Amino acid sequence: MGQANNKGYLEQTETIKTMIQTCIQCGTCTASCPNIEFMDITPRHMWRLLLMDHVDALFLSKSFIMCSSCYYCTLRCPRGLELTNAMSLLKQTASKLKLKQFQRSSLFYKAFLDSVKKHGRVKEIEFMTHFFISMKNPMIPFGFAPLGLKLMLKGKVRPEFPSGGSGKLTALFKKVAELEE
Amino acid sequence: MAIGKTLVAGAGLSGIRSALDLAETGYKVLLIDQSDHIGGLLCQLDNQFPTSKCGYCRMLPMFDRDRSSQHCLRKGLFHENIEILLSTQLMSVEGEPGDLKVTLKQNPSLIDPSLCTGCGECERVCSVFVDDPFNEGLTKRKAVYLPSPQSFSNAYTIDYTACTRCGECEKICPTGAIKFIDQDREKFKILVVDDEKIVRDSMKEWLKEEGFSVATADSGQKALELMDDRLFNMMLTDIKMPGMDGVELLAKAKEKNEDLCVIMMTAYAAVDSAVDAMKQGALDYLTKPFDPDVLISMALKVYHEFEIAEARVEQVDALILAGGTQFYKPELGKNPYGYGVLPGVVTGMEFERLISGTGLGKGKLIHPKTGKPVRKIAWFQCVGSRDVQADAGFCSSVCCMISIKEAILAKEKYGQDLETTLFYMDMRTIGKSFDEYRLKAQEENQVRFVRARIHSLDEDLKKKDGSLLARYVDLQGNIHEDDFDLVVLATGQRPAKQMTELAVKNDIGINPWGFIETTPFSIIKTSRAGILSGGSLSGLKDISDSVTCASAAALGACKIMHEAGKQPIDAHAIDMDDLTILARENPRILTVLCSCDKDLSQTLDLEKLKLDLDRIPENQSVEIMDKFCTDEGWKTLADMIQKTNPNRLILGACLPCIQKQRVKELSKESGLHSSLVETLDIISILKQYPDSQIPKTTQRIERELKALISKARFKNPVPGERLESNQNALVIGGGIAGITAALSIADCGYHVDLVEKDDAIGGNLLWMDKTVDNLDIQAYLDEKVKELESHNQVTIHKKTKTESTAQNPGEFLTFLKKDGEPDETILHGVTLLATGGSQAPLMKDNEDPQQKELTQKEFEMGVQDHKIDPEKLETVVMIQCSGTRDEKRNYCSRVCCIRALKNALFLKDKNSDIQVYILYRDMMSYGFYEEYYTEAKNRGVIFFQYDSANKPLTQIQEDKVLVKTRDLLLDMPVEIEADCVIHATGILPDLPAELADQYGADLDTFHFFKEADSKFRPVDSMNYRVFSCGLSLKPCTIEEAVASAEAAAIRAVRILSHERLVSGKMVADTRTATCSMCEMCVDTCPYGARFVDSLEEKIVIDPAACQGCGVCAAVCPSGSAVLEGLDRRLMLDVIDMALL
Known part of the structure; x- marks a missing residue:
């Protein structure tokens, strides 16, 4: 079977595989997914790839990061599988493995969370600045310029916010870090 | 000696099957059902596959059929040996097999069914509408209603939970059948527990208005204190309360008072906990906010059971649970x-x-x-x-x-x-x-x-x-x-709630889903001796499997009764009366019409009717009487018969009055044979033409009555013929089905000859090791074979074949050809074909010198012989439906998917690193086998689905087999290098056409035994003395083979238990004088009832086999084949009269 070039993903995905092992490929998850049109492979396809140990193919696609955790699939899975949690684990694995194709999203999330951790809420300007710096590509900000301007004009993004939330979420972040251990 | 009696709880399809099997054998049956009609789920269904027709009536007795009703089972059932109790629940069972004490609770109706004429006046005046459960709530019905539209008895019942007791129906009922009982609701004490005052108070108000005594408590603790003081009958409790919650209170309250009915109250979001509470003994739950009407109807239901239900204790020998299932509520x-x-x-x-x-x-x-x-x-x-x-x-x-x-x-x-x-x-x-x-x-x-x-x-x-x-x-x-x-x-489907509750209360084992758990290799034996499970109670079954299981349960009961020394009734000894003399007497007909509370005189010209009928010479007199439906009326009728001494009677009344059962009682009292009583449902005829004028209606009724008079005057009173019947059985085939069938019949006290062509008894079980649920097959087989060999009622003929057979009415004569022993001829009354089947051979496309491609049997035997070492295998591929479910053999063999799961799990047990792939079309892990499918998935077995157009291909490579298939979901080709490929080739039946033909049985397109009716008579052939079971009947698991063998056994025992069989009244005969022996009637008879007696050179008839269909009479070129009771003179006269 085609397990040849799985680049050591297998160890990481073994837990996820056991979560979905009893899948009977009925397709309920796929039919329920509200983000399906943004995915190049369907959730059912993802579970099948996992089951067949075609993890390389799974990580070549970015479909799982489209999961918005609506829990529709989990709610209706006849096998009672925790599919949304499996999706989250896939996201975490992709981030942990520092795969190139997920670098952008990982860094975006990281910059977002760093900002939240620091101020107790997101400070858009700072968050985007950190993201741009971490991407190490001077062209990226230009791509976001039209959207940024639009948001600013509508008052959705303001240069400064009153501070005071800093440190309030520390305990929460600590707990999450513990759980992720 | 005492007569055996069995209680059958549940009068649906399976209950009726069990009851009829036992009743036909000659045992007494008490058949109960908690609903208000018999027939169960099937009453609501019109058509079954594959015929798109029904066929429920095919379960009715074939011989001696005049002992029971002969109409659609939805209309009702009657059999001399069966007592039916409706609206009755089984509460508890104590004792040992052969001596069980059962407690029943019956809710008598407020309407006396013997008085109700079904006129429908009560329904007309009733002002209460409720959802009609018979139509699954899609329509409304009144609080007084007919239990089922087809029901024969036509008696109305009252839904006491919906009834407002307005009394209108009681006033209008013309026969006084409705009687409301005075209620003393004050003595019914209700406790309301809720932490919210407003809820407590309003509930108290509502319930008090209905006349109940109500107490309230604001916490669980308070409620328990109140319960120390006095006894409550019902408690309504909130679930979410500070301190002790409702579920905890439920447990504690039940400790104090086991009989307390508890209703849980909960918010919509917490239905789960209410359902949990029901599992712990709560009766039901209410979702807040609720309508007072819902509360009241629930309270009334509990009250009604408390007030009216009568406990009845019965002594029975065995108990068959046939409560069926209920549907999942989405x-x-x-x-x-x-x-x-x-x-x-x-x-x-x-x-x-x-x-x-x-x-x-x-x-x-x-x-x-x-x-x-x-x-x-x-x-x-x-x-x-x-x-x-x-x-x-x-x-x-x-x-x-x-x-x-x-x-x-x-x-x-x-x-x-x-x-x-x-x-x-x-x-x-x-x-x-x-x-x-x-x-x-x-x-x-x-x-x-x-x-x-x-x-x-x-x-x-x-x-x-x-x-x-x-x-x-x-x-x-x-x-x-x-x-x-x-x-x-x-x-x-889900198990019937009441059955699960009954099981829990009476220590009858249940499985995790609440279905009755049966003992290994059986689908009828429960964990308690003497209690059997019939139908879908032990797991979901279709009609044919339910019927098979119900018959098997009847066999279980029969065995218990036999072991307890109880006898079937020898009914035919009682029935002999001297009717031949009567046949020589001139007919003296008495015609009696019921005027139905003087109603009849308003629609009919009774004087003219009387005058016209009096002109018929055989008609002694025409009498008009009132109210047959009352005991008094019926007594007057009996007196009149006594006085006028007629030898034939014609009754004109309404349907309930002239029901067969009542007429039978009448004839017993008056000494008039029931076959000489003709009945006419005048009221129904009148109802059909409500607008007709009196002269027209009178003419119509007159014609009908005249036709009946004609029938009565020509009718031969001689009862059905008696047939000497051989009481030995022959079982052909010594596999598990044959062994079980032989043992079952022998255990009921009849001699059995078992014929096996091989040297060893056991059939397919000989090569099997374990079942999927890890039961030891060899140990089971050893036990059965030992039991068989030591049974004094069984003769085993090994290395023997049946060579030829002859059938005479009531008896077979089979010539046994033995290998190494002198041949033998045996006489037997019934034949059971249990010739089994085998695994289909593998159609190999490739040269396979190393035996890498195996069938399931070859693989399992290879492992047992240590030729295959699971630990040395790395990759195994299983291909399901290999050479089956296609054009050539288009049927599912039922067992292969389960076998594949078993083998996959076995391989994973022996070698956790092994990679197992199962290539399937539809995974047939039906029933509880689904769990093994899930388990196999959990253990890492990979499943590939394929469709029949793209079958997997195999290719032998040095020491591997390359399997090529497609992953349909990933839409890509897949190649697997396997150490070994296991093909599921399916089952081939092994029932030679000549053998089946010798016994008058047929084969279906796939060469399995052809059932008389695949749904309602699943083990019978059209020849009523020939049955089949096990693999020659259909693909089945071991338990299913055992069940079918037990079913075939009881079907046989019900014939063997009679020294003489009685035919129906209407039976074919041959006028030998004019018969030209063309044998057309013999070939045409669908029941195999006609034989050529070559010694006497005449056609003989098995009167018990004859169903009176008349095909022989129609086909006979010389008019020599006739139907007794329907001869030409009678028929022509009846037609003449009807056309006058």
Whole structure:
């Protein structure tokens, strides 16, 4: 079977595989997914790839990061599988493995969370600045310029916010870090 | 010696089967049902597959049939040996087999059924409307109603929970059949526990208004204190309360008072905990906020049972539980698919009512809410089955076929242009003709099958016409949105709640899902001796399996009664009376008409009628009487018979009055033979022509009566013929089915000859090691063989073949050819064909010198012989449906998928690193076997689905086998290098056509034994003395083979138990004087009742086999084949009279 070039993903995905092992490929998850049109492979396809140990193919696609955790699939899975949690684990694995194709999203999330951790809420300007710096590509900000301007004009993004939330979420972040251990 | 008696709890399909089998054998049966009609679920269903017809009546007795009713079982049942109690529940059972004490609770109706004429006046005046459960709540009915539209007794009943006791019906009833009992509701004490004062107070108010005594408590603690003071009958408690919660209170209160009825109250969001509470003994629950009416009706129901129910204790020898199953309620589950909210979402049962002739649409298919015609229907499979989120890790086994049937029925009834779509996961066509039926649906009827599971349903907001939008993904991953007018949910089944409760209370083992747990290798024996399970109680079954299981349970009861030294009744000794003298007497006919409370004189010209009928010489007199329905009226009639001494009687009255049972009692009292009493339902005829003028109506009734008089005057009073019947059995085949059948018959006290062609007894079980549930097959077989060999009623003939046979009425004569021993001829009364079957050989495309491609049997035997070492295997591929379920052998062998799962789990046990792939078309892990499918998945077995057009290919490579298939989901080719490939080749029956033919049995297209009726007589042949069981009958597991053998055994025992069999009144005969011996009648008789007696050179008839159909009389060129009781003179006279 085609397990040849799985680049050591297998160890990481073994837990996820056991979560979905009893899948009977009925397709309920796929039919329920509200983000399906943004995915190049369907959730059912993802579970099948996992089951067949075609993890390389799974990580070549970015479909799982489209999961918005609506829990529709989990709610209706006849096998009672925790599919949304499996999706989250896939996201975490992709981030942990520092795969190139997920670098952008990982860094975006990281910059977002760093900002939240620091101020107790997101400070858009700072968050985007950190993201741009971490991407190490001077062209990226230009791509976001039209959207940024639009948001600013509508008052959705303001240069400064009153501070005071800093440190309030520390305990929460600590707990999450513990759980992720 | 004492006569054996069995209690059968549940009078549905299985209950009736068990009861009739025992009654025909000659045992007494008490048949109870908690509902108000017999017939169970099948009363609501009009048509069954594969015939799209019914056939319920085929369960009725074949010989001595005048002892029982001979009409549709939905109309009711009567048998001399069966006592039926309706609205009766089994409460408890104590004791040992042969001496069981059962406590029954009966809710007598407020209407006396012996007085009710079914005139319907009460229904007309009743002002209360409630959902009609018979139509699954799709229509309304009154609080006083007919239990089932087909019911023969026509007696109304009152729904005491809905009835407001306004008394209107009591006033209007012309026969005084309705009597409300004075109630003393004050002595019924209710305790309301809630922490909210407003809830407590308003509930107290509502309940007090109904006359109950009510106390309240604001906490669990308070409630318990109150309970120390006095005894409460009912408690209503909130679940969420500070301190002690409702569930805890329930447990503590039940400790104090076990009989306390507890109703839980809960907010909508916490229904789960209420359901949990019900599992712990709560009776029901109410969701807040609730309507006072709901509360009151619940309280009234509990009260009614407390007040009216009478306990009755009975002594019986055995108990058969046949309470059946109930359907899953989608509205209570996590995924209701909009059921109850979206119009146009119905359950399968509701759909059956919708399309039923007696149902909502009255023959038209209309939308239940909008009333518009329906053109597009979808079926969703596995609603509440194969769904762990609905507490169902099992498959309901029957829904796939039910849905296919419904789709075909809908097309047949409402036109082929109706669009029907079935959404399914695996199409479980697990019977021998099921795959063909599916193919018929797909090809002939154009039913669309889509392999997909629907997530949820939405209203089509664009169309806004009430159509429903189903979104699904196809195998390629494309999303589709289809709209439908109607969606049918194929709801799974659950155990009947009362049966589970009864089991828990009486230490009868249940499985995790609440079904009755049976002992190893049996589907009828429960954990308690003397208590048997019939029908779907021990796991879901279709009609034929339920009937088989019910018969098997009857055999179990029969064995118990025999072991306890109880006898069947020798009924035919009682019945002999001197009717031959009567036959020589001139007919003296008495005609008595009931005037139905003087009503009759207003619609009929009675004087003219009397005058006209008096002109017939044989008619002694015509009498008009009043109210047969009262005891008094009936007594006057008996007196009149005594006085006038007629030898034939004609009764004209309403249907309930002239029911066979009443007439039988009358004839017993008056000494008039029941076959000489003719009855006419005048009231029903009058009802058909409400607007006719008196002269016209009178003429109509006169004709009917004259026809009956003609019939009476020519009728031969001589009762049915008696046939000497051989009381030995022959079982052909020494596999597990043959062994079980032989042992079962022998255990009931009859001698059995068992013929086996091989040297060893055991058949297929000889090569099997363990079952999927890890039972030791060899140990079981050893035990059975030992039992068989040491049984003094069994003669085993090994290395023997049956060479030829001759059948005379009542007896077979079979010549046994023995290897190494002198040949032998045996006489026997019944024949059981248990010749078994074998695994189909593997059709190999490749040269395979190293035996890498094996059948399941070869693999299992290889492991047992240590030729195959699981630890040395790395990759194993299993290919299901190899050479089967295709054009050549289009049936599912039922056992191979389970066997594959067993082997996969075995391999994983022996070698956890092994990679097992199962290539399947539809995974047939029906019933509780679904758990092994899940387990195999959990253990890392990989499943590939393939379709029949793209079968997997194998190629031998040095020491590996290359298997090529496609992964349908990933849409890519797959190649697996396997160490060994195991093919599931299916089962081939081993029943030679000549052998079957010798005994007058037929084979079906696949060479299995052909049943007399695949659903209702699943082990019988058209020859009433020949049966089949095990693999020669159909593909089956060991338990199923055992059950079919037990079923065949009781079918045989019911014949063997009679020294003489009595035929029906109407039976064929031959006028030998004019018979030319052309033998056309012999070939035509569908029941094999006619034989050529070559010594005497005449045609002889087995009167017990003859069903009086008259085909022989129609086919006979010389008019020598006649039907007694329907001869030419009689028929012509009847027609003449009717045409006058």
